[in-house]
Amino acid sequence: MTDSESAQKPQKFAAPRGTADVLPDDWPYWRFVRDTAERVCEAFGYRRIDTPVFEHAGVFLRTSGAGTDIVEKEVYLFEDRGGDRLALRPEGTANVMRAYIEHGMSSLPQPTRLYYIAQNFRYDRPQAGRYRQHTQLGVEAVGDADALLDAEVIDILRTFFMELGLRDYTIKLNTIGDPACRPAYIEALRSYYRPLLPQVCEDCRGRFEKNPLRLLDCKEERCQPAIAGAPRLHDYLCQDCRDHFQRLRDCLAALDISYVIDEHLVRGLDYYTRTVFEFHPAVEGAQSSMGSGGRYDGLVELLGGPPTPGVGFGSGFERLILNLKRQEAAVPADPDPALFIALVAAEAAPLALRLADRVRSEGLQAVVGSPGRSLKTLLRHADQKRASYVAIIGRKELESGEVTLRAMLDHTERSVAVEDVADIVRP
RNA sequence: GUGGGCGUGGCCUAGCGGUUAAGGCGCCAGGUUGUGGCCCUGGAGAUCGAGGGUUCAAAUCCCUCCGUCCACCCCA
Numbered sequence: 101m102t103d104s105e106s107a108q109k110p111q112k113f114a115a116p117r118g119t120a121d122v123l124p125d126d127w128p129y130w131r132f133v134r135d136t137a138e139r140v141c142e143a144f145g146y147r148r149i150d151t152p153v154f155e156h157a158g159v160f161l162r163t164s165g166a167g168t169d170i171v172e173k174e175v176y177l178f179e180d181r182g183g184d185r186l187a188l189r190p191e192g193t194a195n196v197m198r199a200y201i202e203h204g205m206s207s208l209p210q211p212t213r214l215y216y217i218a219q220n221f222r223y224d225r226p227q228a229g230r231y232r233q234h235t236q237l238g239v240e241a242v243g244d245a246d247a248l249l250d251a252e253v254i255d256i257l258r259t260f261f262m263e264l265g266l267r268d269y270t271i272k273l274n275t276i277g278d279p280a281c282r283p284a285y286i287e288a289l290r291s292y293y294r295p296l297l298p299q300v301c302e303d304c305r306g307r308f309e310k311n312p313l314r315l316l317d318c319k320e321e322r323c324q325p326a327i328a329g330a331p332r333l334h335d336y337l338c339q340d341c342r343d344h345f346q347r348l349r350d351c352l353a354a355l356d357i358s359y360v361i362d363e364h365l366v367r368g369l370d371y372y373t374r375t376v377f378e379f380h381p382a383v384e385g386a387q388s389s390m391g392s393g394g395r396y397d398g399l400v401e402l403l404g405g406p407p408t409p410g411v412g413f414g415s416g417f418e419r420l421i422l423n424l425k426r427q428e429a430a431v432p433a434d435p436d437p438a439l440f441i442a443l444v445a446a447e448a449a450p451l452a453l454r455l456a457d458r459v460r461s462e463g464l465q466a467v468v469g470s471p472g473r474s475l476k477t478l479l480r481h482a483d484q485k486r487a488s489y490v491a492i493i494g495r496k497e498l499e500s501g502e503v504t505l506r507a508m509l510d511h512t513e514r515s516v517a518v519e520d521v522a523d524i525v526r527p
Numbered sequence: 528g529u530g531g532g533c534g535u536g537g538c539c540u541a542g543c544g545g546u547u548a549a550g551g552c553g554c555c556a557g558g559u560u561g562u563g564g565c566c567c568u569g570g571a572g573a574u575c576g577a578g579g580g581u582u583c584a585a586a587u588c589c590c591u592c593c594g595u596c597c598a599c600c601c602c603a
Contacts, residue, residue, distance in 0.1 A: 114593095114594070117593090117594070117595090168601090169600075169601050169602080170601090170602085173528075173601095174601085174602090191602095191603090192603095220603075222601095222602080222603095224601075224602075225528080225529095225599095225600090225601095226595085226596090227595095227596070227597065227598080228596075228597075229602095229603080230601090230602070230603080231603090234602095234603060235603085236603050237603095303599085303600070306600090314601095367602095368601065368602060389602070389603065390603075391603070392602085392603070413603095414603055415603065416602090416603025417603085418603075419603060420603090442561090442562085444561060444562095445561095473555085474555095474556075474557095474561080474562090475561045475562050475563095476556095476557095476559085476561085476562060476563070477555080477556085477563090478562085478563090479562055479563035479564090480563050480564075481563085482563070483563045483564055484563090484564090490562090490563085492561075492562075494561060495561090496561080504561095504562095506562075506563090508563070508564095511562090511563090513562085
C-alpha cells in the first residue's frame with residue numbers, strides 16, 4: 101500500500117501474528133507467576149541476569165545445531181543499518197553463556213547460579229500455548245558438573261510449580277549420553293534404521309537425517325515395530341554417564357521428587373548432554389510441556405569459552421498461565437483503591453487533585469473519577485473498582501472546604517477535613 | 528511448512544440469498560433537580576475480517592488473501 105492510499109483510508113493494525121497483548125484483566129496472573137519465580141529463584145541463591153533481546157546471529161546459529169527447526173526456520177534474522185547480522189533471541193541459554201564468557205564469570209566461585217525472565221522469539225505457527233513471542237523463566241547453574249546441580253534445578257522448577265499451586269503434572273527424565281558415548285549409539289541406531297526406511301513414515305525419514313534420537317518418539321502406527329526392535333541408548337551409555345545419572349537419581353530420591361524415566365525423551369537443541377527433563381501437565385494438549393531443560397556441558401566451548409559444564413531449564417509463562425486458568429487457580433487480585441474521588445463539580449478539580457496526592461503520599465491508592473459524569477455513575481464506578489471510601493466533592497464541599505466521605509460498605513457519610521481523609525480511609 | 532474448524536457493534540451470540548442486520552453483557556443518560564450494587568425506560572455504537580466474483584438482489588453462494596482456533600512438525 102502506498103502512502104497516499106493509506107492516507108485516504110487509515111489502516112487499522114492488529115498485534116502481529118503469534119503475539120498477544122497482556123490486558124489488565126490478565127495481569128494478575130502474570131504478576132503472580134513473575135513474583136513467584138523471582139522469590140523461588142532467590143531462595144535457591146540464584147541471581148538475576150538480563151541479556152539483550154537480540155544478539156549476533158552466530159550466538160544462536162552456532163549453538164542450537166544446524167539441522168534443528170530453530171535454526172532452519174524459526175529464528176528472526178535481520179541485518180541492522182551497520183550491516184551486522186543479528187537475531188532475535190529464540191531461546192535463553194546461549195546468550196546467557198555468551199554473557200558468562202564475556203564477563204569472566206568463570207573466575208567467580210563456581211557454580212555461577214543465574215536466572216532470568218525474558219521474551220523469546222520464534223517464527224512458529226501459533227496455536228494454543230505457542231506464540232511467536234513468549235516469555236520464560238530461565239535458570240542456569242554454570243561451572244560445576246555435579247549431578248547435584250541437575251537435581252537442584254529440577255527442585256527449583258518443582259518448588260516453583262508447588263508455590264504456583266500447579267499440582268497435576270509429571271516429571272519426565274532421561275539421559276542422552278555425552279560425546280564419549282552418544283555418537284556410537286547414533287551410529288548403531290542409523291545402521292538399524294537404514295534398511296527399515298522404506299517402511300517408516302515420511303517424518304521419520306527426515307528424522308533419520310536430522311535428529312535420529314527422535315525416531316524413537318514417533319507416534320505413527322507403522323513406525324512402532326521399528327521402534328520396538330531398535331537398540332537402546334541406555335545400553336550404550338559410558339560409565340561416566342551412568343554414574344552421573346545414578347547420582348542424579350539419588351539426589352532426587354533425597355528430595356522426594358518423583359518422576360518417570362522416559363527413554364525416548366529428547367531435546368530439540370544439539371548442545372544437550374546427559375540429563376534432560378520435562379514437566380508435563382496431566383491434562384492433554386499438544387504443547388503440553390510447562391518447563392524443560394537439561395545439561396549442556398559443551399555449550400560454553402561452542403561459544404569460544406573454556407570447557408565449562410552447565411545445567412538449566414526454561415519454563416514458559418504463557419503455558420503456566422494457561423494451566424492456572426484451566427485449573428481455575430486463585431491468584432492475588434489487583435489492590436483495591438482506598439479512596440475514590442467523585443468529582444461532581446468540575447471547578448473542584450484542584451481540590452480533588454490535591455486530596456488524591458495527599459492520600460497517595462500516605463502509600464494508599466486513590467483514584468479520581470472523571471468529572472462530567474453524574475454522581476450516580478461515579479458511585480457506580482467506585483463500586484466497580486471496589487473502593488472502600490468515596491470522597492464526594494461538589495459545590496457544597498467547595499463552600500465548606502470539607503469533603504463528604506462516604507463509606508461504601510455501610511452507606512454512612514460524614515463531612516471531613518481534607519487533611520484527615522487519609523487517616524480515615526487507611527485500611 | 529501441511530491438514531481442518533471459525534471470523535457479525537468493545538465482548539458473547541442470532542440471522543445462512545430478498546425491504547431500516549436482531550438480542551444479551553458492557554458503556555451513557557433518565558426514572559431519584561448530588562448518591563452505588565437490583566429493577567424499568569431510552570440512547571450511542573456494525574462499511575457483517577479484507578478484496579474480487581456469481582445474482583435483479585450477498586452477512587448469507589464461490590475464489591483469493593489476512594487473522595484466529597485445533598491438529599501435525601516442533602517446542603516454552
